Amino acid sequence: MPHPGWTRFSFDGIGTSWEISTPSGLSVEHRRGLLDTVERYDAAWSRFRPDSLVADAARSPGRLELPAEAAALGELYATLYRLTDGAMTPLIGSSLEQLGYDAAYTLRPSGRPLPAPRWEDVLDWQGAVLTNTAPVVIDVGAAGKGQLADLLSAQLRQVGHAEHFIDASGDLLNPGPQPVEVALEHPYDPTQAIGTIRFGAGALCASAANRRAWGDGFHHVLDGTTGAPVRTVVASWVVAQTAMVADALATALFFVDGPRLEKDFDFAWLTVHSDGHAEFSTGFEGALFS
Secondary structure, three states, X not given: OOOXXXXXXXXXXXXXXXXXXXXXXXXXXXXXXXXXHHHHHHHHXXXXXXXXXXXXXXXXXXXXXXXXXXXXXXXXXXXXXHHOOOOOOOOOHHHHHHOOOOOOOOOOOOOOOOOOOXXXXXXXXXXXXXXXXXXXOOOOHHHHHHHHHHHHXXXXXXXXXXXXEEEEOOEEEEOOOOOEEEEXXXXXXXXXXXXXXXXXXXXXXXXXOOOOEEOOOEEOOEOOOOOOEOOOEEEEEEEEXXXXXXXXXXXXXXXXXXXXXXXXXXXXXXXXXXXXXXXXXXXXXXEEOO
């Protein structure tokens, strides 16, 4: 636990486990408010729920009015779609379903990898309004968990819990300023670490090919231009000011190198490649084991 003696509030939400630590316990009212925020986010963005807002886009063309956070999410995805030449896209849902990562969790491919539709052909995302000209399966998993962590952090500050620490299944948000040291999970063995990092105020998020993996080498980080899993990178870590940006950039590092992303974003990063070598930024304050 990053801060010994703090009280923990654990729950499940958006398909993963969460733990919020605070110096003093959260009231029943505050806990209920946090869970309500998680439920609202899931009800808007989950492609696994037939009653979600984005589920309508998968059924037919139309116009969706999404929650206010959609504006920041859409702007971030648009930037990363451009920087990765279409490889990172919110339209990756149909590609994931094709390979078996569907609402029923069949984990059995129904055919060859399916490229995602091109954003410019089927989607117009303006602020919190999304208009699709064809049925599309929206999946914002590359940034959504981080954005939800940011929303929960803002809510905690609003109710008087300025000091807190959020662990969203390994994606960490530390409002600071007290630094926290954590291990960097081995991309092939979750019981081991390849190093450690110490970070202060901000977020540390990771992406790895061993998470949500199934079948014969399939995993959840797909290239939108091919619909196939990325094979050149196995893990990445990002430290950024917000969890949404850190979460998204950890996925973007599977498609483009860190220096290219540094032209548009202020962040520190580490990327581990499938051939065993690692690359990192000068600002990544971690230590890798030899």
